[in-house]
Amino acid sequence: xxxxxxxxxxxxxxxxxxxxxxxxxxxxxxxxxxxxxxxxxxxxxxxxxxxxxxxxxxxxxxxxxxxxxxxxxxxxxxxxxxxxxxxxxxxxxxxxxxxxxxxxxxxxxxxxxxxxxxxxxxxxxxxxxxxxxxxxxxxxxxxxxxxxxxxxxxxxxxxxxxxxxxxxxxxxxxxxxxxxxxxxxxxxxxxxxxxxxxxxxxxxxxxxxxxxxxxxxxxxxxxxxxxxxxxxxxxxxxxxxxxxxxxxxxxxxxxxxxxxxxxxxxxxxxxxxxxxxxxxxxxxxxxxxxxxxxxxxxxxxxxxxxxxxxxxxxxxxxxxxxxxxxxxxxxxxxxxxxxxxxxxxxxxxxxxxxxxxxx
Numbered sequence: 001x002x003x004x005x006x007x008x009x010x011x012x013x014x015x016x017x018x019x020x021x022x023x024x025x026x027x028x029x030x031x032x033x034x035x036x037x038x039x040x041x042x043x044x045x046x047x048x049x050x051x052x053x054x055x056x057x058x059x060x061x062x063x064x065x066x067x068x069x070x071x072x073x074x075x076x077x078x079x080x081x082x083x084x085x086x087x088x089x090x091x092x093x094x095x096x097x098x099x100x101x102x103x104x105x106x107x108x109x110x111x112x113x114x115x116x117x118x119x120x121x122x123x124x125x126x127x128x129x130x131x132x133x134x135x136x137x138x139x140x141x142x143x144x145x146x147x148x149x150x151x152x153x154x155x156x157x158x159x160x161x162x163x164x165x166x167x168x169x170x171x172x173x174x175x176x177x178x179x180x181x182x183x184x185x186x187x188x189x190x191x192x193x194x195x196x197x198x199x200x201x202x203x204x205x206x207x208x209x210x211x212x213x214x215x216x217x218x219x220x221x222x223x224x225x226x227x228x229x230x231x232x233x234x235x236x237x238x239x240x241x242x243x244x245x246x247x248x249x250x251x252x253x254x255x256x257x258x259x260x261x262x263x264x265x266x267x268x269x270x271x272x273x274x275x276x277x278x279x280x281x282x283x284x285x286x287x288x289x290x291x292x293x294x295x296x297x298x299x300x301x302x303x304x305x306x307x308x309x310x311x312x313x314x315x316x317x318x319x320x321x322x323x324x325x326x327x328x329x330x331x332x333x334x335x336x337x338x339x340x341x342x343x344x345x346x347x348x349x350x351x352x353x354x355x356x357x358x359x
Contacts, residue, residue, distance in 0.1 A: 120199025129158030137333030144168030186310030209277030
């Protein structure tokens with residue numbers, strides 16, 4: 001149960017922000033932007049807190065009316081309304097509690113999607129292609145923009161590795177639980193005996209980093225230009241447009257090979273910044289190892305999180321024990337929300353329980 005003191009703190013903070021934004025003298029432009037963002041985020045929370053406060057006051061009044069036996073008609077009416085209100089209160093409490101959960105600062109950001117074929121040879125590359133198309137279709141249904149950043153196609157189809165940027169509001173919040181090992185069980189096209197093979201692909205979803213998050217020193221990177229790989233032609237033969245950036249302290253290498261060298265450098269820096277930001281987040285998360293146990297999975301790229309079984313047309317997410325017999329719909333991006341929503345709900349439930357235990 002959310003205490004009255006906690007509600008009071010919310011109202012006081014909202015009043016402070018209202019006053020500060022109405023009287024911005026002495027507030028720097030950066031601080032004004034931060035306060036404005038906090039004010040906008042706090043608005044719906046305060047609205048829910050006000051509704052809960054009003055409901056609690058109404059509850060006290062109805063209980064007093066129901067306890068007063070002087071007017072039997074009024075008593076009956078109060079008891080009826082009291083029953084309805086008591087049924088509504090838990091949902092109001094839970095809704096506000098969810099809004100009060102600590103937010104991941106990266107949730108509202110765009111993301112970098114990386115998919116790599118794992119064990120399974122050609123079949124793993126084909127599966128990596130299936131996963132890429134699944135996220136491509138899902139992004140389209142969400143109204144996000146997906147841009148292919150780098151790809152290493154396999155000879156048989158699919159990808160050895162593929163990297164894409166997904167731009168939109170709340171992309172990372174929806175996709176962050178997709179990181180991990182995705183496993184497929186199916187009969188490969190090349191299998192004459194009809195035996196089921198198991199292959200895997202690794203998915204990594206990284207929040208897009210802003211310039212203020214990661215400061216990359218010029219002395220920490222080496223930039224090499226190369227001839228673009230492709231079908232050939234005069235342009236490819238005469239222009240060194242491909243860019244490879246090596247981050248010397250970590251050894252991270254990012255390559256981009258479109259026609260525009262300027263665009264290649266820009267994209268490569270964007271991906272490098274996201275990977276370095278992810279390293280910083282992982283380091284911070286490892287420092288909070290106890291807290292990570294309360295999350296849905298560890299987010300470890302080596303953790304098997306989901307199995308796509310073609311013979312049985314089912315998809316199982318092993319972290320929450322959810323099985324859906326909707327393999328085609330999920331790979332088409334239509335039913336992926338059912339898994340994502342379940343993961344988010346489980347994460348919220350665990351964090352709520354942890355918060356209540358701490359209190």
